[in-house]
Amino acid sequence: MSILKTKELSKIGYTNDKARSLVINIMARNYKHHSKSEIIALLHQIREYPQDFIDDQFLCKIAETFMDRPKPLAFKSYSLLQETGQLKIYGGRDIEAGAKKQMELSMSLPVVLQGALMPDAHAGYGLPIGGVLATRNAVIPYAVGVDIGCRMAMTIIDESDSFFKRYSHQIKVSMKQFTHFGMEGMLDVQPEHEIMDSPVFHQTELLKKLQGKAARQLGSSGGGNHFVEFGELELFEGNSMGLPSKKYLALLSHSGSRALGANVAQYYTRIAMETCKLPKPVSSLAWLDMDTQAGQEYWLSMNLAGDYAKACHDVIHSSLLKSLGLQALAKVENHHNFAWKELLEDGLEAVVHRKGATPAHQGAMGIIPGSMSTAAYLVKGKGVAASLNSASHGAGRAMSRQKARNSSTVSALKKILGTAGVTLIGGSIEEHPMAYKDIERVMQAQTALVDVEGRFMPRIVRMNKD
Structure with a gap:
């Protein structure tokens, strides 16, 4: 063989x-009796179908270099429709113009059937945070978001506020020991959960490569507005939990799918943008047809990331309760940053994307938090079709993280927390309560969407320090 x-x-x-280095070395050692044309034909096959060579003794290393990168695919180019679909906006007076403009642009995509904008909405990348979008047989990775399956979870515990007075030190020690925040690192003792044995991790090459890091990050939380907090929950009369209307100790957490979800989002967004060319203003809202291999792979991966996010909350709650000798009376949890196959009011099946929005189907329980010093609400959905059975996922940001850093100080934050009776472990100026909208105004704007069944006030809060 002549050297390539x-x-x-x-x-x-x-x-x-x-x-190239692998090809030259492997071919010289193991394929020296093959002709140049045979080698080139073989290399073409490895590049096009790397999965077929992953078990080959010699060629697997070459094949692996093509596994991470989506193959160039044929693409279709789309123009925006002149007529937009149905869009309903809630609490519009308190929603910035940029978020409304993003939502209006998204409504002009050819695959969109219906949309709604929640009262906590603010501008994001692609679809605004607080945007809900129903599409026809298409999934939009950036209408789901990077933190796939970001989730709220609340455990209700049969203890009163006297527990804080007696065991505040133990609570803080447990929160430092059994929670971890930030991009890197892991818990001191690696937890176990059945999610890590899911066969879905072996369904695609990408998921195989992400399984190890997912195992290391299990039970940890990200940065930004993610938190774990103990507080006091007042359940109202006639609540759906079937519990007496009184005050309870409760554990509330907010976090998502960590590196697993972020890598899935980035990988399939890249494929979507290569195969679905859109005008620049909406280019990041490129979609994957649900009938394609990429669409099916994303759907599979998105659901795994959602299950993984739930597993992280399971680990956080079980570890903290066990360390403090507490027993759960009930648990409420819900996703946002996710997509579901649902029937619209006219009976048409759609893919409903909720990017920073809480599912609020008839009778569905959910949690809508405020900030580190304000109330979170336990809610039950009313199933309003115009909202695509959705509600807000929180208070929503009133200012950017940069503006929050520039407009406040650590001492001002401490003063607000002291007045509210909140102890903060970690945290940052970016998450200053004044950086968020008034949760009471947000809740007032969605009385048609949810019934409030309980009010939670944070007492000890753990967040990322950076």
């Missing part, structure tokens, strides 16, 4: 230095 040159390898798609 770098230029020749580049012409047949081997543009990566690592791949």
Whole structure:
């Protein structure tokens, strides 16, 4: 065999230095009796179908260099529709113009059937935070969001506020020991959960490669507005939990799918944007057809990320309750940043994306938090079709993280927390309560969407320090 040159390898798609080096070395050692044309034909096959060579003793390393990158695919180019679909906005007076404009643009996509904007909405990347979008046989990775399956979970405990007075030190020690925040790192003792044995981790090459890091990050939380907090929950008369109307100790957490969800979002957004070319203002809202392999892979991966986010909350709650000798009376939890197949009011099946919005189907329980010093609400959905059975996922940001840093101080934050009777572990100026909208106004704007069944006030809060 004559030695293949770098230029020749580049012409047949081997543009990566690592791949070229592997080809030259492996072919020289193990394929020296093959002709040049045979080698080139083989390399074409490896590039196009790397999964077929992953078990080959010699060629697997070359094949692996193509597993991470989506193959160039044929794409379709789309224009925006002149007529937009149905859009309902709640609490519009307190929603910035940029978020409304993003939502209106998203409504002009050819695959969109219906949309709604929640009262906590603010501008985001692609679809605004607080945007709900129903599409026809298409899933939009950036209408789900990067933190796939970001989730709220509340455990109700049969203890009163006297527990804080007697065991505040133990609570803080447990929260430091059994929670971890931030991009990197993990818990001191790696937890176990059945999610890590899910066969779905072996369904795609991407998920196989993400399983190890998912195991390391299990039970941890991200940065930003993610939190774990103990507080006092007042359940109202006639609540759906079937519990007496009184005050309870409660554990509330907010976090998502960590690196697993972020990598899935980025990988399939890249494929969507390569195969679905849209005008620049909405280019990030490229979609995957649900009938394609990429669409099916994303759906599978998104659901796994949602199950993983739930598992992280399971670990956080079980670890903290066990360490403090507490027993759960009931648990309420809900996703946001997710997509579901649902029937619209006219009976048509749609993919409903809720990016920073809480499912609020008839009778569905959910949690809508405020900030580190204000109330969170336990709610029951009313199933309003115009809202696509949705409600807000929180108070919503009133200012950007940069503006929050520039407009407040640590001492001002401490003063607000002291007045509210809240102890903060970690945290940052970016999450200053004044950076958020008034949760009471947000709740007032969605009385048609949910009934309030309980009011939670944070007492000890743990967040990322950076």
